[in-house]
Amino acid sequence: MTITENERDAVYKTIFSRRDVRREFKSTPIPKTVLERMLLAAHHAPSVGFMQPWDFILVSDQDTKAKIKQGFLQAHAEAAELFQGDRQEKYKTLKLEGIEEAPLGICVTCDRERTGPVVLGRTAKPEMDLFSSVCAIQNLWLAARAENIGLGWVSILHDQVLRDLLKIPDNIEIIAYLCIGYVEAFQDTPDLEKAGWLSRRPVESVIHHGVWQEKTIGE
Numbered sequence: 001m002t003i004t005e006n007e008r009d010a011v012y013k014t015i016f017s018r019r020d021v022r023r024e025f026k027s028t029p030i031p032k033t034v035l036e037r038m039l040l041a042a043h044h045a046p047s048v049g050f051m052q053p054w055d056f057i058l059v060s061d062q063d064t065k066a067k068i069k070q071g072f073l074q075a076h077a078e079a080a081e082l083f084q085g086d087r088q089e090k091y092k093t094l095k096l097e098g099i100e101e102a103p104l105g106i107c108v109t110c111d112r113e114r115t116g117p118v119v120l121g122r123t124a125k126p127e128m129d130l131f132s133s134v135c136a137i138q139n140l141w142l143a144a145r146a147e148n149i150g151l152g153w154v155s156i157l158h159d160q161v162l163r164d165l166l167k168i169p170d171n172i173e174i175i176a177y178l179c180i181g182y183v184e185a186f187q188d189t190p191d192l193e194k195a196g197w198l199s200r201r202p203v204e205s206v207i208h209h210g211v212w213q214e215k216t217i218g219e
């Protein structure tokens with residue numbers, strides 16, 4: 001199957017216009033068929049040894065979301081203490097989650113024993129199963145964008161909060177909590193760039209020819 005030029009352009013458009021969304025979620029529920037399409041796309045991610053170690057826990061209960069938000073607030077306050085001076089003040093102004101506003105939360109996990117203990121491709125690098133679950137998240141993120149649905153990753157949250165609330169067994173690794181929903185608009189630039197936190201590095205600064213080289217860019 002050959003990808004046509006228009007189809008190629010649509011893929012790049014989706015990649016470049018994807019955003020981490022934390023604000024302006026609409027309460028409109030995501031239709032079942034749309035959600036199924038997105039989850040099927042996530043499930044078609046590459047995985048080490050074709051292990052498919054991911055699971056997706058769908059969270060729409062408002063009370064559960066409120067408890068997850070409490071967990072975020074605690075971790076967020078702890079995080080603020082780690083920054084100093086102006087950086088700390090700036091950190092406190094950032095909007096870093098849309099847990100209660102987004103109609104759907106998805107907790108993505110990784111079952112490290114799914115096809116184990118010995119997994120093709122994981123023998124020298126045991127963390128490859130975790131990375132595979134992240135591949136599924138990226139597929140979900142892009143599929144959401146293609147559906148004009150926003151997705152935001154919230155990692156300022158201790159695992160135990162999600163483990164207790166969502167009854168996740170100890171042998172299952174927690175990879176991510178994602179906030180998902182239709183949005184008022186997709187911004188052209190990342191929120192953190194707009195807020196003056198960091199900006200996108202020039203692509204030349206991350207490409208090395210032959211050997212790794214130290215590269216400095218103005219920040």
Ligand SMILES: Cc1cc2c(cc1C)N(C[C@H](O)[C@H](O)[C@H](O)COP(=O)(O)O)c1[nH]c(=O)[nH]c(=O)c1N2
Nearest residue numbers: 018019020022095096097153154155156190191192
């Ligand atoms: C593993 C991981 C974890 C997080 C994120 C991303 C990833 C990949 N990002 C989103 C992150 O801030 C964002 O991707 C960058 O700022 C770039 O913006 P765009 O994604 O291009 O809009 C993120 N954003 C946020 O508001 N709260 C968070 O806790 C996190 N955590």
